[in-house]
Amino acid sequence: MIELLPQAIDLIFTFEGIGVLVLGTMLGVILGALPGIGSTVAVAMILPFTLTMSQAPAILMLLAVYAGSVYGGSISAILINTPGTPQSAATCLDGYPMAQRGEAGLALGWSTIASTIGGLVSAVVLLMAAPQLAQLALNFGPIETFALILLGLTCIVSVSEGSLIKGLIAGSIGLFLGCVGGDPITGEARFTFGQFQLISGFNLLAVVIGVFALSEVLIRAAAKHEESTNLVSFSGIVLPAWSAWRGRWKVLAKSVAIGNGIGILPGTGAATAAFISYAEAQRSSPNRKNFGKGEPDGLIASESANNAVTGGALVPTMALGIPGDAITAVMLATLTLHGVTPGIRLMTDNPVLITAIFAGFFVINLMLLPMGMIVAKGAAPLLRLREGYMLVLIVLLCSVGVYFVRGNPFDLMVMGCAGILGFVLRRQGMPMAPLVIGMVLGPTLEISLRQGLIITDGSFLAFFSGHPIALVLAVCAVGMLSLPVITAARAKRTTEDT
Numbered sequence: 001m002i003e004l005l006p007q008a009i010d011l012i013f014t015f016e017g018i019g020v021l022v023l024g025t026m027l028g029v030i031l032g033a034l035p036g037i038g039s040t041v042a043v044a045m046i047l048p049f050t051l052t053m054s055q056a057p058a059i060l061m062l063l064a065v066y067a068g069s070v071y072g073g074s075i076s077a078i079l080i081n082t083p084g085t086p087q088s089a090a091t092c093l094d095g096y097p098m099a100q101r102g103e104a105g106l107a108l109g110w111s112t113i114a115s116t117i118g119g120l121v122s123a124v125v126l127l128m129a130a131p132q133l134a135q136l137a138l139n140f141g142p143i144e145t146f147a148l149i150l151l152g153l154t155c156i157v158s159v160s161e162g163s164l165i166k167g168l169i170a171g172s173i174g175l176f177l178g179c180v181g182g183d184p185i186t187g188e189a190r191f192t193f194g195q196f197q198l199i200s201g202f203n204l205l206a207v208v209i210g211v212f213a214l215s216e217v218l219i220r221a222a223a224k225h226e227e228s229t230n231l232v233s234f235s236g237i238v239l240p241a242w243s244a245w246r247g248r249w250k251v252l253a254k255s256v257a258i259g260n261g262i263g264i265l266p267g268t269g270a271a272t273a274a275f276i277s278y279a280e281a282q283r284s285s286p287n288r289k290n291f292g293k294g295e296p297d298g299l300i301a302s303e304s305a306n307n308a309v310t311g312g313a314l315v316p317t318m319a320l321g322i323p324g325d326a327i328t329a330v331m332l333a334t335l336t337l338h339g340v341t342p343g344i345r346l347m348t349d350n351p352v353l354i355t356a357i358f359a360g361f362f363v364i365n366l367m368l369l370p371m372g373m374i375v376a377k378g379a380a381p382l383l384r385l386r387e388g389y390m391l392v393l394i395v396l397l398c399s400v401g402v403y404f405v406r407g408n409p410f411d412l413m414v415m416g417c418a419g420i421l422g423f424v425l426r427r428q429g430m431p432m433a434p435l436v437i438g439m440v441l442g443p444t445l446e447i448s449l450r451q452g453l454i455i456t457d458g459s460f461l462a463f464f465s466g467h468p469i470a471l472v473l474a475v476c477a478v479g480m481l482s483l484p485v486i487t488a489a490r491a492k493r494t495t496e497d498t
Contacts, residue, residue, distance in 0.1 A: 028068020263312020
């Protein structure tokens with residue numbers, strides 16, 4: 001991969017490439033700072049506008065928005081005690097107390113440095129770990145691919161907000177939506193109900209925008225409006241002195257390691273990593289008594305961990321074609337929309353493109369420091385923006401973006417129906433990530449299954465008898481499905497014993 005860096009750099013350092021890196025990071029920081037939008041909605045909003053770009057700039061644009069939004073969530077967390085993204089919830093615990101005593105700029109300085117370091121290390125981990133997994137994936141045939149995708153589906157639904165059943169239902173809906181249209185083998189129309197617009201299936205872009213962005217608008221519109229907290233005094237970011245880092249490097253290193261490790265695990269997410277890292281820092285920090293009162297160690301732990309997750313979460317996505325959360329599912333959908341087939345051969349079939357993405361991701365995290373210092377002060381007044389105006393703006397951007405791609409009014413209908421479906425499912429506590437992942441991976445799952453059945457003369461049991469890799473992956477899938485059931489049973493038994 002190192003030998004491909006010159007070609008990758010040529011793809012990145014063009015007028016378009018540099019432009020998307022700067023613009024994407026800036027938009028990510030701004031959107032991440034606005035409470036309620038979140039990284040997933042931010043990426044989904046920008047997705048339609050990347051379809052006119054070439055492959056590398058389009059992916060880098062979304063990665064820049066992703067990384068920028070994770071950092072941007074700390075701005076509102078520190079200034080108004082409201083996390084812009086779920087990943088920044090732990091930042092409120094020590095960030096806002098610092099802001100209350102007049103150190104908002106310094107708190108954001110700690111957050112900016114920690115976020116940058118966490119993101120840079122995660123980019124290095126991505127660069128080192130992903131090719132190794134991709135090399136292993138060269139041994140995969142159709143049967144092994146089927147087992148791998150099955151594992152990916154079970155991993156994501158097994159951690160769906162504590163409800164295995166709801167996750168399975170959402171994933172099944174996604175698999176069904178992926179079946180609409182022409183049969184991949186015979187070409188016969190399926191579930192089109194005589195509608196010629198559905199011959200090619202549902203527009204993936206419209207569905208993604210609907211279930212994430214539009215459903216979020218409906219959820220927030222249905223909720224009771226609450227006035228935002230007033231901004232504390234803030235005149236700009238103040239970077240901490242070098243001497244102030246003395247004794248804090250251990251907390252930083254441990255938090256970055258936790259973030260990368262949790263990021264690689266499918267379905268966990270940056271919010272989990274931030275709170276685990278915060279709890280560990282509170283346990284081991286020499287300044288543990290100051291936690292919750294404006295302790296920089298708390299900011300370092302939460303912000304370095306949640307940004308370290310970004311690169312870790314991309315490892316299984318880029319190496320194996322398995323998204324671990326909602327954001328990487330959108331990334332995988334973006335690859336599909338740009339004609340790049342996700343899966344185990346993603347890196348081997350597109351080596352220059354993937355190398356450019358990895359190198360660009362490193363540059364994106366390097367830019368967090370200067371862009372954070374430039375954008376944070378300008379983004380702060382936006383926190384006073386009324387929620388109603390923000391929701392209308394999101395709907396307009398989503399509608400324009402979806403219609404702009406193909407000029408087909410039917411796509412707007414699909415987006416609207418997907419938004420209503422997402423709203424109803426979310427009100428019932430069902431996660432949206434399994435739905436999108438099921439829709440993205442469903443066609444590949446079907447094709448690999450049918451190819452495998454051809455190889456084994458229709459014997460499904462032969463999938464695992466003569467294919468040890470497939471057997472191991474299937475056992476892991478069963479284990480992931482069984483884990484929530486076992487955990488619930490143990491909890492119930494413990495309750496009964498007490």
